[in-house]
Amino acid sequence: MSDLPRPVPELSVVIPAYDAVETLPTQLEALLAQRPDWPWEVLVADNGSNDATTGLVRSWASTRMPELRLVDASARRGPSAARNLGVAAARGPRIAFCDADDRVGDGWVEAMRRALDEHEFVAGPFEGALLNAGSRSAVSWTAQAHGLTVKPFLPQFVTAGSGNMGVLTAVFEEVGGFDEGARTAEDDDFCLRVQLHGHALEFDPAIVLHVRRRDGLWDVCKQAYSYGGGERRLLHRYAEFVAEAQTSSAETGETPSTGAAAARDRSGAGQGPSRVGRVAAKAAALLRRGGRVAGRAVRKAATVRHPGDLSDVAWRVCWSLGWSLTRVDPATPQVSRSRPRSLQGDLRR
Template identity: 55%
Template sequence: MDPVRARRRHLVRLGGGLGRRPRPRRRRPCPRRAAPRRHPAPARHPRGPRDARRRRGAAPVRPRRGHRHARRPAARDRLDLRHRRRPAGPVPPGPDRVPGADVVSALRDGAARPAGVELTVVIAAFDAEATLGEQLDALAAQRAPFGWELVVADNGSTDGTAALARSYADRLPVRVVDASATRGAGAARNVGVSVARAPLVAFCDADDVVGDGWLVAMRTALRTHAFVAGRFDAERLNTPRVLRSRTVPQTAGLQESTRLPGLHAAGAGNMGIRADVFRAVGGFDPGCLFLEDTDLCWRVQLAGVPLTWVPEAVLHVRLRGSVRSSAQQGYHYGTGERWLALRYREQEDRLRALASAGAPAAEAVAAAVPAVGAVVAAEGPAAGRPGSGEPAATDPGT
């Protein structure tokens, strides 16, 4: 090694000033400090005199009441305050709210019934988005010189039935109620009548179309008679092939009962009844999933209220178009016939005995009314329930 270099290195080790300057030591960057923050912390608010008082242990300075920095109550407290300021009294039912027993009792007593509403139209609907719009258009085109309302009882639809009905709020006095607690068209109609605000009730279905002047004809008939039924027309909504393959009842008169002589039946899709009579007989039987309208017609007539034919109230009925749907409907009707046969077995024997003795039909029914009425009252509207099943179709028995 060169002696000069050796001497310089020796002097550097001894700390002398003759050696070369030592190189500055490089600092390796820390990975954590060098990497940017994924979530940068918010900038801290500059400390003020209030923070200094907290650091010294003094009591915090609170703004006076009414100052803009004063603490406002939480959102929950504000909602509670608004709720407490609400005036006392019954809460009017909303579009999706089915009122409880207190509201139903108020409606029955007439306390919550607004002035001017004379007729309530009830539609039981289940997955009827494809056909309900045509029915609502026909109701919106009605010219009624009186107050009326529309109640759509949704029986648990999974499509846009409820939303479609609410979209007509600017054209119709419509309310949508949840009737999914019990499956079946009869149970849905019962829910609709329970929230009705009028003393007169008319029924139509979601897959049919009311004719011109239907509202006026129903209201006029119900002001004179307590239980009415209109006429069916199948020419407008069905093809000639479907018309040739089906027989449409209730086109020239009421349906005659082959099981109970002297009694008539009608489809619930074109029917009207006074609300007090409907509630007195118990409404539609929720246990009767098929031919529930026939059961209601028999119970009302056996209670002493006749069924009146109103041909001016025309309803355009939509028949089942496919073979499969027609076969399924026939099976449902057979189930309903068996249910009616089991329930009215004793009444059928009594009426047939009176008819065979030569008594006119009207006198035979009048003679059987006390016994039949006592049996129906003892059994209740849900007696002889056959069990659960699929939702009943909302067509008028065709």
């Protein structure tokens, strides 16, 4: 065995994992099939799995994939913590994220490296057909299929999913990584803070990821509810910037979008004539939104032809319930330009 030091990887691929023994081999096979001719590494950040995930990674690293490393990311729980601990163990100047239940597309490794040679922060499209052909009741749509996402209440920013994202290590460290207080929408939060630090998020269509959707109505509902709650928390954290978007809209004479108007009501960013008036406006906004969601769900339910249609309805309803019913912890830190430390990751860790 050589005692020579291993070369510094040019790209570090970080995969957060929890009880992923059934799906992780698909991801590792896809990465192994496109091994580059330059130094790289793949780090599986295991977040305290109860199944055989760690044994699987050790076996692959010793017999098939020497560039693979297992990172014990069990000290802090959650996807944000797993990614942060994975990056802390990484050695490369470029970081690429993918998830343990998805599959990177052909040429993903080279495309990610090229993109990070040109840009500081990148994301690519999600493809939803390959891994979901046999799904019984997954939703019928795929997010981020053709471009970046714009939040209705934060139109001045773009966001992307962390399952297909790349960033320079220096930029990741500058913003303090992912917010470990978030269980969902942590990737949106990360994207917002990177942009507030002055780094643009660029979309590269060559960086394709095949995503695996949740299959089963109950799993769809749980995920949708948690995503709605994550969005509500995001609204709280970025209330200052929601207010800025509203002010800009008013100055340009544009009509605020429904999402932005609801966000203003929920965040308390608006300046109403009185507390009673603000409460009444908030209640009215919630009722209007609830009525719209219920109406859309009823109309959609009337056209249900297969389980996927029903899952689409369930997603919309449960997401709206998560948004409406989630109560954000008042101690959740808010982000502000006047407090530079608030632009960092979770300061409580």
